Amino acid sequence: DAMVIQNPRYQVTQFGKPVTLSCSQTLNHNVMYWYQQKSSQAPKLLFHYYDKDFNNEADTPDNFQSRRPNTSFCFLDIRSPGLGDAAMYLCATSRSGHIYNEQFFGPGTRLTVL
Amino acid sequence: RKEVEQDPGPFNVPEGATVAFNCTYSNSASQSFFWYRQDCRKEPKLLMSVYSSGNEDGRFTAQLNRASQYISLLIRDSKLSDSATYLCVVNGLTGGGNKLTFGTGTQLKVEL
Numbered sequence: 001d002a003m004v005i006q007n008p009r010y011q012v013t014q015f016g017k018p019v020t021l022s023c024s025q026t027l028n029h030n031v032m033y034w035y036q037q038k039s040s041q042a043p044k045l046l047f048h049y050y051d052k053d054f055n056n057e058a059d060t061p062d063n064f065q066s067r068r069p070n071t072s073f074c075f076l077d078i079r080s081p082g083l084g085d086a087a088m089y090l091c092a093t094s095r096s097g098h099i100y101n102e103q104f105f106g107p108g109t110r111l112t113v114l
Numbered sequence: 115r116k117e118v119e120q121d122p123g124p125f126n127v128p129e130g131a132t133v134a135f136n137c138t139y140s141n142s143a144s145q146s147f148f149w150y151r152q153d154c155r156k157e158p159k160l161l162m163s164v165y166s167s168g169n170e171d172g173r174f175t176a177q178l179n180r181a182s183q184y185i186s187l188l189i190r191d192s193k194l195s196d197s198a199t200y201l202c203v204v205n206g207l208t209g210g211g212n213k214l215t216f217g218t219g220t221q222l223k224v225e226l
Contacts, residue, residue, distance in 0.1 A: 031211040042118075042201065042216035043158065050210030090157055094212055099146045099205060100165070101212055105157040 003027070004106035006091050012112045013081050021076040021109045023091030032074040033103065034066060035090040043090055049074060050096065078111075086113045115140050120202050120217035127224055131192050135220045137185040137202030148203040149176055149187050152219065158201055162187070192224045 004025045013019040023032065030051050035043040047056045049068040063085070065077040078085055088110050092103040120137050127133050139147075146165065150158040161174065164185055168177035175188040185202055199219040206213045 033211065040218070042218045043214075044216075045213055048209065048211045048213075053210060055209030055211065088155075096210055099207060099212075100163065101205075102148075102160050102163070103212060103214060105159070108157050110155070 004091055004093055004104050006089075006106035006109050008109060009107060010110050010112070012114060013078075014114050015083065016080045019078050019081055019111065021078075021089050021091075021111070023074045023076070023106055024072050025091075025093045025104075025106075026072070027093055027104060028071065029093035029104070030071065030096050031094045032068060033092040033094070034064075034074070034076050035092065037088045037090060037108075039087075046076070081111070081113045083113050086111055116217075117141065117215045118202055118204050118217035120220050122218060122220060124221040124223050127192055127222070129192060129194060129224055129226055131224075132188065132190045133192055133222065134189075135187045135200055135202075135222075137187075137217055139183050139185070139202075139204045139215075141204065141206075142180075142183060144183075144204045144206060146205040147176075147178060147185050148205060148214070149174075149185075150201040150203055150216075152199045152201055154199075158216075161200070189222075192222075194224050194226070197222055197224045 033048040034046045037043040068074045088108045091106040094103045149161045151161045152158045164176040173190045202217040
């Protein structure tokens with residue numbers, strides 16, 4: 001089945017130690033998104049790629065970076081995780097922007113910062 | 115004012131009950147809307163899209179009132195498996211993709 005896959009499902013890192021989260025998709029969608037969802041809060045868009053074009057949200061901290069080496073893969077890099085970065089990180093994909101396009105979410109990576 | 119506002123609940127209802135959730139949005143230019151369902155510690159999953167004046171899918175009915183900037187979700191004949199958090203989502207276009215703005219969700223607990 002076509003799907004969005006995230007690895008690892010659970011990630012523990014130490015304060016300040018860089019971490020990379022991975023997302024892959026078999027849907028061949030040209031848009032990939034990264035969301036952050038903290039406990040009891042709504043998912044919040046960090047950034048997205050439209051093909052190779054990176055689009056950062058204005059309030060996304062510089063500590064968060066992303067790479068998309070090809071259509072199928074997208075990575076979220078947290079350069080120096082703080083305790084406040086503990087959250088569920090959700091990857092999503094969609095076809096190119098149309099107002100009625102659905103986004104398909106991966107199962108998420110739950111990040112713990114010690 | 116938050117972009118998308120929902121009553122957080124929880125709504126505790128007996129099996130078989132009808133329950134309605136409300137949502138308001140602040141951007142009058144918003145054009146499309148969704149209801150997503152999120153189970154505990156899982157990813158959001160699309161429940162329904164809400165177009166024009168609304169739509170129905172089995173036990174679920176979504177309504178949109180553009181004048182009041184208000185969206186609702188009605189669940190009839192609630193099942194135990196309907197227990198989840200329901201997220202109201204406003205869809206916008208940004209940089210070639212879509213920006214989903216989520217409400218904080220309304221928690222539903224369906225009980226025997």
